[in-house]
Amino acid sequence: xxxxxxxxxxxxxxxLYTPNSFANNEVRINLTPxxxxxxxxxxxxxxxxxxxxxxxxxxxxxxxxVSIIRHRKSRGRKPATFHENVxxxxxxxxxxxxxxxxxxxxxxxTLLELDNTDDSELSIVxxxxxxRWHYNYLDYDVQFQSxxxxxxxxxxGRLPKGENYLHEVDRPLVLPTNTxxxxxxxxEDVIHSWFVPEFAIKRDANPGYINESWTNIxxxxxxxxxxxxxxxxxxxxxxxxxxxxxxxDFDIWIRSEEQRLAAEAEQxxxxxxxxxxxxxxxxxxxxIFLSQCSxxxxxxxxxxxxxxxxxxxxxxxxxxxxxxxxxxxxGSSGTAMQSFKNSLSxxxxxxxxxxxxxxxxxxxxxxxxxxDIFNFIQGEE
Amino acid sequence: xxxxxxxxxxxxxxxxxxxPTGIKRWLFTTNHKDIGTLYLWFSFLMFLIGxxxxxxxxxELFQPGMQIIEPHFFNQMTTMHGVVMVFGAVMPAFVGLAxxxxxxxxxAPDMALPRMNNWSFWILPVxxxxxxxxxxxxxxxxxxxxxxxxxxxxxxxxxxxxxxxxSMHIMGMSSIMGAxxxxxxxxxxxxxxxxxxxxxxxxxxxxxxxxxxxxxMPVLAGVVTMVLTDKFFGTSFFSAAGGGDPVLFQHLxxxxxHPEVYIMILPSFGxxxxxxxxxxxxxxxxxxxxxYATASIAGLSFLVWAHHMFTTGMPTFALLFFxxxxxxxxxxxxxxxxxxxxxxxxxxxTFEVPMLFAIAFVVLFTIGxxxxxxxxxxxxxxxxxxxxFVIAHFHxxxxxxxxxxIMAAAYYWVPKWSGVMFDEGLGKLHxxxxxxxxxxxxxxxxxxxxxxxxxxxxDYALQFADLNAIISVGGFLFGLSQLIFLVVMVKCAxxxxxxxxxxxxxxxxxxxxxxxxxxxxxxxxxxxxxx
Numbered sequence: 001x002x003x004x005x006x007x008x009x010x011x012x013x014x015x016l017y018t019p020n021s022f023a024n025n026e027v028r029i030n031l032t033p034x035x036x037x038x039x040x041x042x043x044x045x046x047x048x049x050x051x052x053x054x055x056x057x058x059x060x061x062x063x064x065x066v067s068i069i070r071h072r073k074s075r076g077r078k079p080a081t082f083h084e085n086v087x088x089x090x091x092x093x094x095x096x097x098x099x100x101x102x103x104x105x106x107x108x109x110t111l112l113e114l115d116n117t118d119d120s121e122l123s124i125v126x127x128x129x130x131x132r133w134h135y136n137y138l139d140y141d142v143q144f145q146s147x148x149x150x151x152x153x154x155x156x157g158r159l160p161k162g163e164n165y166l167h168e169v170d171r172p173l174v175l176p177t178n179t180x181x182x183x184x185x186x187x188e189d190v191i192h193s194w195f196v197p198e199f200a201i202k203r204d205a206n207p208g209y210i211n212e213s214w215t216n217i218x219x220x221x222x223x224x225x226x227x228x229x230x231x232x233x234x235x236x237x238x239x240x241x242x243x244x245x246x247x248x249d250f251d252i253w254i255r256s257e258e259q260r261l262a263a264e265a266e267q268x269x270x271x272x273x274x275x276x277x278x279x280x281x282x283x284x285x286x287x288i289f290l291s292q293c294s295x296x297x298x299x300x301x302x303x304x305x306x307x308x309x310x311x312x313x314x315x316x317x318x319x320x321x322x323x324x325x326x327x328x329x330x331g332s333s334g335t336a337m338q339s340f341k342n343s344l345s346x347x348x349x350x351x352x353x354x355x356x357x358x359x360x361x362x363x364x365x366x367x368x369x370x371x372d373i374f375n376f377i378q379g380e381e
Numbered sequence: 382x383x384x385x386x387x388x389x390x391x392x393x394x395x396x397x398x399x400x401p402t403g404i405k406r407w408l409f410t411t412n413h414k415d416i417g418t419l420y421l422w423f424s425f426l427m428f429l430i431g432x433x434x435x436x437x438x439x440x441e442l443f444q445p446g447m448q449i450i451e452p453h454f455f456n457q458m459t460t461m462h463g464v465v466m467v468f469g470a471v472m473p474a475f476v477g478l479a480x481x482x483x484x485x486x487x488x489a490p491d492m493a494l495p496r497m498n499n500w501s502f503w504i505l506p507v508x509x510x511x512x513x514x515x516x517x518x519x520x521x522x523x524x525x526x527x528x529x530x531x532x533x534x535x536x537x538x539x540x541x542x543x544x545x546x547x548s549m550h551i552m553g554m555s556s557i558m559g560a561x562x563x564x565x566x567x568x569x570x571x572x573x574x575x576x577x578x579x580x581x582x583x584x585x586x587x588x589x590x591x592x593x594x595x596x597x598m599p600v601l602a603g604v605v606t607m608v609l610t611d612k613f614f615g616t617s618f619f620s621a622a623g624g625g626d627p628v629l630f631q632h633l634x635x636x637x638x639h640p641e642v643y644i645m646i647l648p649s650f651g652x653x654x655x656x657x658x659x660x661x662x663x664x665x666x667x668x669x670x671x672x673y674a675t676a677s678i679a680g681l682s683f684l685v686w687a688h689h690m691f692t693t694g695m696p697t698f699a700l701l702f703f704x705x706x707x708x709x710x711x712x713x714x715x716x717x718x719x720x721x722x723x724x725x726x727x728x729x730x731t732f733e734v735p736m737l738f739a740i741a742f743v744v745l746f747t748i749g750x751x752x753x754x755x756x757x758x759x760x761x762x763x764x765x766x767x768x769x770f771v772i773a774h775f776h777x778x779x780x781x782x783x784x785x786x787i788m789a790a791a792y793y794w795v796p797k798w799s800g801v802m803f804d805e806g807l808g809k810l811h812x813x814x815x816x817x818x819x820x821x822x823x824x825x826x827x828x829x830x831x832x833x834x835x836x837x838x839x840d841y842a843l844q845f846a847d848l849n850a851i852i853s854v855g856g857f858l859f860g861l862s863q864l865i866f867l868v869v870m871v872k873c874a875x876x877x878x879x880x881x882x883x884x885x886x887x888x889x890x891x892x893x894x895x896x897x898x899x900x901x902x903x904x905x906x907x908x909x910x911x912x
Contacts, residue, residue, distance in 0.1 A: 027847050029828035031764055046761045053751040061744060064722050068740070073662070073729045079888075080727040083664040088723070089716065096715045100708045103758060108701060110760040115697045130537075155840060157446045165445060167842045190533040191627055193692060193767060197833040202763045204693045206628060207532065208621020211694035224842075228692075228767040228835045230526045232537060233452040236838040304453065306520020307539045336537045 039200035120182030128192030128205035131234025167224040172241035176250035196225030285355025301360040312360035346370040411495035420477025427469030434462040439856035455839035456524035463527025475648040485893035488572025493565040501558035508551035515541035531619035531630040535611040546609040560594035574911035586651030600637040635686035649786035660736035661728030662888035667720040674713035707757035734808035738789035749777030770830025796881035799873040800899030814862035821855030
């Protein structure tokens with residue numbers, strides 16, 4: 001099913017008439033009990049507080065309803081004149097107080113347990129940036145970033161939406177089950193918030209500071225979460241996917257991942273000596289640009305006036321090559337432009353800079369090779 | 382002094398004849414009734430503008446996918462919806478009611494500082510013209526949420542942030558001047574015999590609200606100024622790179638923001654405490670405990686701000702402290718609800734439109750209060766925080782709470798303002814349409830929130846689709862229902878309706894009902910005697 005809204009009217013019509021292609025999704029209306037002891041405790045506490053609130057509401061509203069039905073003028077009621085009773089006032093101050101204590105005690109116990117990150121067996125640094133998550137396994141040589149995998153065509157209705165629409169990433173976080181995993185959460189730019197309902201974890205990622213949280217997953221499976229703190233226009237588009245594996249499977253995975261990343265680094269070394277053709281650079285650069293840069297600078301390089309600079313036909317993209325390399329490698333402090341030195345490989349950096357200097361009519365003809373990036377970084381050090 | 386009194390006796394007629402007409406009357410007016418009317422119409426206009434932003438939001442969220450607008454514009458809509466509703470609709474509506482009713486309720490001839498009164502109204506439209514026009518700047522208007530968390534509002538915001546900051550300053554000045562005026566009026570201008578414990582609850586709640594305003598508006602002014610200097614002048618209050626802390630912003634903002642929440646609900650308590658006794662034909666139960674409860678809520682409001690920040694990574698001790706304090710607020714709030722219900726108990730009730738809104742207020746505000754207790758429980762707030770559960774909670778207390786009470790007040794006092802009775806049939810239609818649609822709108826938000834849908838999302842996963850479609854339909858219906866309210870009020874303003882007697886409600890008490898309807902331009906030139 002393909003919908004191509006041609007005008008506002010068409011768009012409205014598309015909104016109103018696109019049939020529900022997602023009827024197979026179950027509608028959940030309550031918290032999840034989750035998959036760890038802590039998330040189960042949080043769920044139990046939620047239900048306890050909820051039931052207390054329901055009982056209070058039913059009690060209060062039924063008294064009110066009786067009064068509304070019986071004490072009305074149309075039934076010839078004469079109004080009573082009482083308007084004060086200190087004893088009653090004291091009673092209905094004390095009873096709610098006691099009910100609150102009944103909630104506060106289990107809440108305190110659960111909170112103390114939730115905030116205790118001692119004795120963790122695996123530590124992972126979770127770094128938010130606009131608009132992706134970066135995971136670093138502190139105990140292993142493994143780190144990677146995790147980006148939304150839902151294509152733009154699905155978001156803009158040119159392709160039917162998949163089952164895990166906006167809840168899918170290119171590289172999920174992989175965790176072992178039955179292990180106390182500690183998350184060290186931080187950010188590179190604005191505040192994000194790492195939220196996985198099944199773990200009962202939501203913790204803000206504050207730039208320049210580190211927050212802690214932990215989980216101990218009981219069952220293997222795929223768990224999905226989202227960014228929960230407004231972080232700009234890509235806020236809804238930086239999901240979290242966690243795959244939990246048995247510890248033995250996790251070990252296999254993490255070893256193979258270490259090898260793969262080491263091999264990639266080796267390959268990178270070789271690429272330094274190699275020249276890539278313009279077509280290869282442009283092809284790779286286009287992919288990198290669309291996944292990493294286009295959220296701000298827009299797929300057509302036009303940027304957003306006043307917020308994100310335009311790359312097409314102006315600025316350092318068509319003039320100073322060294323300045324261009326510098327801003328992509330190091331970012332620009334005090335602005336939203338982050339450093340890509342750690343998140344992209346040298347050949348990827350070279351490709352995306354080449355792409356920006358030659359796409360959208362920029363046609364500078366400049367080729368940037370991985371070796372140029374290498375030399376630039378060496379020159380800095 | 383004696384000449385002044387002698388003059389004011391016939392000033393009545395003189396003023397009536399020399400009153401400027403047309404635009405000049407409104408621009409230069411120092412009359413509390415005119416200024417009250419200006420505030421009320423202004424807030425209605427802002428309510429419609431802020432509401433239209435909400436319609437754009439709900440249209441985009443009707444289905445998953447981006448259909449109508451881009452995410453950047455969506456963020457501007459959520460931001461402007463919040464700012465316009467909080468600072469443009471709810472707060473000015475209460476100030477309008479205060480202007481109209483406080484002098485009438487305490488037997489004063491006008492507000493104590495009439496020229497400042499004029500000024501505090503007329504800078505408001507200026508502030509909102511600046512704020513709304515910033516959306517047409519390159520880069521668009523504010524897109525960082527009405528809470529404008531740094532560094533999204535500093536390093537990462539558009540240049541229009543400067544206009545946002547400047548208009549917030551102006552709004553703050555307007556609020557502070559309005560609050561000073563209320564306090565000076567209540568303290569100095571009560572009629573002989575009206576001691577503090579004889580003041581109507583609406584006057585009491587506004588007196589306390591005014592002190593809250595004076596306490597926290599300067600904090601808001603400080604924090605927006607820090608945002609301005611961080612963005613444009615290289616300071617680092619909220620940037621770790623320069624020795625600052627982004628969480629500091631949240632502490633400062635919510636130190637203003639939480640009392641602000643009570644600023645928007647305490648006058649509602651006053652309104653409801655006026656309306657329920659009238660239509661139950663029975664005095665308010667526990668007047669003095671109502672006064673003390675209001676004062677304790679105001680006091681506690683300074684000790685709970687960080688419950689908006691449970692996920693920012695505070696020390697466990699702080700989490701516990703703010704959880705206990707938040708729960709404690711339920712006690713005085715509960716006292717108020719119990720007192721209202723006991724006032725109704727064994728009364729002789731009739732159900733005119735103001736009473737219908739007041740009863741709906743008590744029920745729906747209580748629902749919002751109970752979800753507030755759930756949110757105050759820190760461990761489960763880790764799940765609720767920044768999801769639609771929060772949106773549901775604060776719309777129950779702000780829309781079915783504050784806004785419903787403002788509508789109740791408008792129906793209750795419009796005969797006094799306009800001299801005509803409103804159209805009862807249309808009023809009831811407005812009530813029932815609003816009541817049903819507002820629950821279709823906000824109740825399912827609890828469910829999507831619990832299911833894990835974060836707030837401020839322009840697009841969402843498929844499992845939230847069905848409920849979002851229902852919510853949007855509720856939103857459109859609620860929006861349309863308010864046009865009925867507009868018709869009712871315009872008819873009253875055009876004096877179309879039965880002439881209203883001085884006291885249109887059988888059970889009403891208070892000085893405002895001793896003057897004719899419509900209230901003459903100048904009332905209480907000689908103070909009434911209160912026994």
